Amino acid sequence: MSEQSGPLVQKHSENGITTLTLNQPERRNSLSMAMLEALSAELEAIAADSETRVVVLAAKGSVFCAGHDLREVRDQFDSHEFQLELFNQCSKVMQQIVNLPRPVIARVAGVATAAGCQLVASCDLAVAADTARFATPGVNIGLFCSTPMVALSRNVSRKHAMEMLLTGELISAPKAERLGLVNKVVDDQVLDETVYKLASTIADKSxxxxxxxxxxxxxxxxxxxxxxxxxxxxxxxxxxxxxxxxxxxxxxxxxxxxxxxxx
The missing domain is CATH 1.10.12.10 (Lyase 2-enoyl-coa Hydratase, Chain  A, domain 2)
Known part of the structure; x- marks a missing residue:
């Protein structure tokens, strides 16, 4: 496994658009405590940044975000305090996205599962590559996706949300679009063009x-x-x-x- 290169969350700002990129592809951009804290800090800074008009949330590698870091979770099996702190921190980040006074667009290439799917659902808008897939698969490992359920159930119908939560099965990007989880599905080759055209359109507003x-x-x-x-x-x-x-x-x-x- 390759070593971590650069910050956990990379930041780039241009023309009023700030891109936050999850930068731990070797760990499937999982939401470890460190990743959540890094993302929280960036969101807090953006909330006070008058230059940023729109935020794009992206990720490096073939996985957008695989959810929580199960290795970290396993290492803390005996600590209820850590588990509660982890899920509270994750919930804080999701609420920061919703409460951020700037629109947030998820740029999804690859797989978004569990808390990664929650991350997409928490964003105001989402554009996905046609190869992207989504799931809330906690039920498959005995850990129901209860916190992802909050964001998911506020984006798709109850029955579709329950189907994803109860089966844990991956759904395609086109199906995610039909369910309302993402706004638009495009060919991977034009994903960036589509995302930043949308971001620029919004950034042009007051x-x-x-x-x-x-x-x-x-x-x-x-x-x-x-x-x-x-x-x-x-x-x-x-x-x-x-x-x-x-x-x-x-x-x-x-x-x-x-x-x-x-x-």
Missing amino acids: AHTLKIGKEAFYRQLEMPLADAYEYTSKVMAENMMADDAQEGICAFLDKRKPEWKDS
């Missing part, structure tokens, strides 16, 4: 507006219908007072390109 919209989207999902409308009405009224909303409306009426202030 960062302030995107932040408002992403937060409101996830909050209203958990509300009863009447509460959701009451909440989003308040959000839109507040949004209308923002510089970028007023600039955008004036630019549309004047038939010109808006000049965002991100405020």
Whole structure:
């Protein structure tokens, strides 16, 4: 097995797009405690970075992410404290992605299983190569994918989520697209082109507006219908007072390109 080369999570920023790349292909980019802590630190930094407008989450090698590091888990079989800390840390990272005031796009090439599938489901958008595959196979080793279930069940229908969770079987990228786990499936040769075209389209919008919209989207999902409308009405009224909303409306009426202030 080759030695680790470079940081566990590589970071590259260009044109308002920050790419975070899981960089432990020799360990199938598994979510060890160290990987989770590295990813958490990068997400925390991005949350405070006004230059980043969109985040792309990628991975090196033929596996996007195989879930938790089972060797690490096995070494800590006797420590309930470690196991709880590991799953809490993983849950923290998934919530950081959802709560990040920047859209996050998963770039999926290869296999995404267990917590790796959870990682894809936690991102706001996902683009997959046609060779990618997905599964929540914990049931096969006696460890039900309970935390991956949270993100999965919020992206696909209950019966499809239960089928994945109960069988543990791999599904193809086209099926994942049909179920709503990913937005788009493309040939591997145009994966980067597709991902970064999507990222650039989003990065061209007002960062302030995107932040408002992403937060409101996830909050209203958990509300009863009447509460959701009451909440989003308040959000839109507040949004209308923002510089970028007023600039955008004036630019549309004047038939010109808006000049965002991100405020």
